[in-house]
Amino acid sequence: MKFFSTNRRSEPVSFKDAVINSLPPDRGLYFPEYIPKLPSDFFTILKSTSIPEIGFQVLAKFTEKDIPGSALLEITTDAFNFPVPIVQLNSNIYSLELFHGPTYAFKDIGARFLARCLGYFTQYLNREITILVATSGDTGGAVASAFHNVAGINVVILYPSGKVSNLQEKQLTTLGGNIHALEVHGTFDDCQALVKQAFLDNEINQKLNLSSANSINIARWLPQSLYYFEAFKQLREKQPVVFSVPSGNYGNLTAGVFAQKMGLPIQRFIAASNSNDVIPRYLKDGKYKPYPTIATIANAMDVGDPSNYPRFLELFENNVDSIRNSIEGFTLDDGETLGAIKSCFIANNYITDPHGAIAYQALQNNLRENETGIFLETAHYGKFLSVIERALEHSIAKPEFTNKFLQKSSTNIPINNNYEDFKAFLID
Ligand SMILES: *Cc1c(COP(=O)(O)O)cnc(C)c1O
Secondary structure (H helix, E strand, O other), X not given: OXXXXXXXXXXXXXXXXXXXXXXOOOOOOEEEOOXXXXXXXXXXXXXXXXXXXXXHHHHHHHHOOOOOHHHHHHHHHHHOOOOOOEEEOOOOEEEEEOOOOOOOEOHHHHXXXXXXXXXXXXXXXXXXXXXXXXXXXXXXXXXXXXXOXXXXXXXXXXXXXXXXXXXHHXXXXXXXXXXXXXXXXXXXXXXHHHHXXXXXXXXXXXXXXXXXXXXXXXXXXXXXXXXXXXXXXXXXXXXXXXXXXXXXXXXXXXXXXXXXXXXXXXXXEXXXXXOOOHHHHHXXXXXXXXXXXXXXOOHHHOOOOOOOHHHHHHHOOOOHHHHHHHEEEEEOOHHHHHHHHHHHHHHHOXXXXXXXXXXXXXXXXXXXXXXXXXXXXXXXXXXXXXXXXXXXXXXXXXXXXXXXXXXXXXXXXXEEOOHHXXXXXXXX
């Protein structure tokens, strides 16, 4: 299986090269040359299949030339080592809890698979890989945790000083070892600009083997299909099923569509967004109009130009009408999101995080009588405690896990928003 670029001006490459390069030279996104159908007996045996085995079945077709089966099974067993339960809220709505990994957000799933694939490939490279990531919060934590102690890989994370939560900062800055956290005196956009410039810098590229861990990387994107199968398994094939996906860069939702194209019988999807509603508006008028990001309380979805949009087009062969047949848009602003957290709690005695709350409300408003709805609960509410308390209008007990992070001491490196300083840090 080869991976082509959605811009079609770069050569198709192997899984290994797609993972190591992250982006094709023509700046498209990598996409598999075909979508393999799962064998029909897959669904018969699904009920007795564990998450690592589902991961193995779903991913083997893509990795087969580059990672032998036994090594892939080791990777999926190690990467997907936590449960992904569905929790029933009422007669037809379920929460798919994707937050039982080490950083309490769904990005653990993709980041852990990517880290282990890269770790596998570096055994056969004669140089180390340096991962650069700019983060506005959750991505950096998942990447730091996933790559911690992976041999042959150094990780440099840039985050904007004072703009990530205390808990998020602890997740980035307390691991040490091969994880280096740079606290940049600037904004998230400044952090991204520094990373972009480094990727284009010849001198750095001669000295370092740079790679990216953003969701554009195929090894972060593909494994996200597996929990759609896992949810279907736990539902015991109740149908028709609708997935509501809280979306920012649309890696999560497009991975669900990918699962559907592999053969999973999903009725339809809801693209649930905050005020950054580029895709819901696109679904309405067929025009893709990116615009600057709006800050919201569901901040992991604050994306004005979703990076997986080209994969959307690939999945539906550029046909807006077939996109509209499969996906419905839904948008909540901050006030409505607070309302959704509260009404979900009152109706179901279940606390959602701000991202999951938007997807829950989408089901509550859109689900038809015969349908079963699953919303993806992408983070633990404990990461957003002050928002939850504002929504519920009373204080709530701090979940135990937050203390585990808050007690650790940080080792961050402050730097100015200055490329030369950043470069000196990288190559010295
Ligand atoms: C990243 C993230 C999202 C958005 O996922 P995409 O794949 O970028 O659409 C939603 N919720 C949380 C908590 C996240 O961290």
